Amino acid sequence: MTLSFIFPPALWALLLLPLLWLLAWLTRSVNTARIGRARAIALLTLRSLMLAALVLALSGAQVVRAVSDTAVVFLIDGSDSVAPALRERALAYANEAIAAAGPRDQSAVVVFGGSSAVERAPAPAAPLRRLSSAVVGSRTNIADAIQLGLALLPADAQKRLVLLSDGGENAGRAADAARLAALRGIPIEVVPLSGLSGDDVLISALAAPASAREGQNLTVRVRAQSSVAGPARIEVFADGQLIAAQDVSLPVGLSEFSLSVPAGQAGFRRIEARIDAPADTQPLNNRAAAFTQVTGPPRILLVASAADRAAPLQGALAAAGMRVDLVLPAQIPADQIRLRDYAAVILVDVPASAVPSVAQDALVSYVRNQGGGLAMIGGSEAFGAGGWRRTALAEALPIELDPPAKQDRPGLGLALVIDRSGSMGEPVDGARTKLDLAKEAVYQATLGLARSDQIGVFVFDDTAQTALPMQPLPDLLAIEDALAGVSEGGGTDIRAGIDLATGAISQTDARIKHVILLTDGQASDNYADLIDQMRADGVTITIVAIGSDANPNLAAIASRGGGAFYNVGSAADVPQIASAARPGIRCTTLRHTRPKAARARAAAC
Numbered sequence: 001m002t003l004s005f006i007f008p009p010a011l012w013a014l015l016l017l018p019l020l021w022l023l024a025w026l027t028r029s030v031n032t033a034r035i036g037r038a039r040a041i042a043l044l045t046l047r048s049l050m051l052a053a054l055v056l057a058l059s060g061a062q063v064v065r066a067v068s069d070t071a072v073v074f075l076i077d078g079s080d081s082v083a084p085a086l087r088e089r090a091l092a093y094a095n096e097a098i099a100a101a102g103p104r105d106q107s108a109v110v111v112f113g114g115s116s117a118v119e120r121a122p123a124p125a126a127p128l129r130r131l132s133s134a135v136v137g138s139r140t141n142i143a144d145a146i147q148l149g150l151a152l153l154p155a156d157a158q159k160r161l162v163l164l165s166d167g168g169e170n171a172g173r174a175a176d177a178a179r180l181a182a183l184r185g186i187p188i189e190v191v192p193l194s195g196l197s198g199d200d201v202l203i204s205a206l207a208a209p210a211s212a213r214e215g216q217n218l219t220v221r222v223r224a225q226s227s228v229a230g231p232a233r234i235e236v237f238a239d240g241q242l243i244a245a246q247d248v249s250l251p252v253g254l255s256e257f258s259l260s261v262p263a264g265q266a267g268f269r270r271i272e273a274r275i276d277a278p279a280d281t282q283p284l285n286n287r288a289a290a291f292t293q294v295t296g297p298p299r300i301l302l303v304a305s306a307a308d309r310a311a312p313l314q315g316a317l318a319a320a321g322m323r324v325d326l327v328l329p330a331q332i333p334a335d336q337i338r339l340r341d342y343a344a345v346i347l348v349d350v351p352a353s354a355v356p357s358v359a360q361d362a363l364v365s366y367v368r369n370q371g372g373g374l375a376m377i378g379g380s381e382a383f384g385a386g387g388w389r390r391t392a393l394a395e396a397l398p399i400e401l402d403p404p405a406k407q408d409r410p411g412l413g414l415a416l417v418i419d420r421s422g423s424m425g426e427p428v429d430g431a432r433t434k435l436d437l438a439k440e441a442v443y444q445a446t447l448g449l450a451r452s453d454q455i456g457v458f459v460f461d462d463t464a465q466t467a468l469p470m471q472p473l474p475d476l477l478a479i480e481d482a483l484a485g486v487s488e489g490g491g492t493d494i495r496a497g498i499d500l501a502t503g504a505i506s507q508t509d510a511r512i513k514h515v516i517l518l519t520d521g522q523a524s525d526n527y528a529d530l531i532d533q534m535r536a537d538g539v540t541i542t543i544v545a546i547g548s549d550a551n552p553n554l555a556a557i558a559s560r561g562g563g564a565f566y567n568v569g570s571a572a573d574v575p576q577i578a579s580a581a582r583p584g585i586r587c588t589t590l591r592h593t594r595p596k597a598a599r600a601r602a603a604a605c
Helices: 008-026 028-035 037-059 084-099 142-152 174-183 307-319 357-368 434-446 476-484 494-506 528-536 554-560 571-581 595-604
Strands: 002-005 061-064 070-077 106-112 116-124 158-165 188-192 201-207 211-213 217-226 230-238 241-250 253-262 267-276 287-295 299-304 323-327 344-348 373-377 412-419 427-429 454-460 464-472 512-519 539-546 565-568
Touching (some): 028 037, 070 084, 084 106, 142 158, 201 267, 217 241, 217 267, 241 253, 307 344, 427 434, 434 512, 434 539, 454 476, 494 512, 494 539, 528 539, 528 554, 539 554, 554 565
Parallel strands (some): 158 188, 211 287, 299 323, 512 539
Antiparallel strands (some): 002 061, 201 217, 267 287
16 A cells, blocks of 8 residues: 655645644743643644645545456447448457456446447446447447546556447547547557458449339349358348348359349439358448339328318319329428429418428428429418418528518508516416517517518507617518517506507608507506597507407407407417507408408508
């Protein structure tokens, strides 16, 4: 056993001991007279021991006992660049080393590729029959394997890492991990696998028809080359699915095999052949691919929120000999490979809010990059009324969702007034609050506007503030930033919010001036005269009541103001009020009270 120190410079503090003894000697007569000689000596000894113990603790004193036990972690390369035969030889090497270990020695095995996995945790040395850990074979991250091996090593044994790899690193930095091991005093022994060579079996060519008809069989020709005669297995995959397999006997040199495989359904098919031979040592060249276009009745993806809306079109397409898949908006494939199987995608009266953004991006790429067909069937939830303006898919449509500026249509000025009082912080839809639903309603309402329209956002609690001044419709980012700054406040003064919004909208040159109030109405009804004055000045008001406990008088106030009334109790109700942003079938006043009618009028405008 030896005594070692983690921070030796701290031992200089032991020089304080002579100073302590000198002070005790200079004051010995006083101490002896006060507490006696024996107690003075005992007190000095105790203080000296305490000081020495404190200094030793600061220096990290430790007693080190030499150990003869050894802990070894074998790092075995399991990437694709190491052939199975070479991997077996690496396992045999590890087992040979384990067999020579002592009874108290420990061993562990780590298999690595792009990731690392513990095949065996540190344990008394015992042979390992096979490697079963699955790792990412397309990458070789030696650094990750070294770090995992360092973490596995126990503290009470001599430590060592053994790396068995071809060194084909394409991820991480093995040199940095090796320096970390060196700083810890842990050696890394390297057994190169690249020097090991063996027989090779490869696919030199794959031939498949460029086109085929649906329902027929394809003749796939696989040309293989082998440096050794022996058995092998050829497998054929279509779009990643196994469709045929054949056991063959390989001669030395070139050979060709033909397999008959089904063409499958109409669409673009990727045909891949793989060969597996026990004697092969280079698996990276065991694959080849070809492509086949399978023709047949075109497949159409029909998307509708309700099956009855698409039933007439579905019947007509089927009668024309087309194959139709009817799905809900949420079921639109977000994978371009799956969309490639369809000749066209048709959206039947589908709102933008029902289609996930990833699916919208996939449809845009399907049209622009793959030449797919896209159609949108109109209705109360399509085009502008469905909130498709300024979406990714809007740019892929062959029409402009914003009406041309030359159209004789009155301009719209829209003021959105949000209640941010304390009662709006109550939850109404799971974890969402009334204020959250009000913000969502404002956001959805802006999707129904044209770029020539003007919009402003105002908020109130016991006072009113401007969140977004009246201005031509800005981009979505500006609207999101304005809503993000709206938080819960204190009391409730609805009159102040309406008054601020009315004053701002009255200064615009819009021919239609409309206010949408979003509140639970839990305040005094002291603004009836203001509503009458607004109506006289040509400013209408729609009220969106948030929550089931909203003030029942809000419906009467909305009717008095010449607008509509909506009740929002959940997130699903929010898109229904989006059409309130475009009031009136002639774009003059808003007199409807049913969301369905509102959407119809919005589509007409």
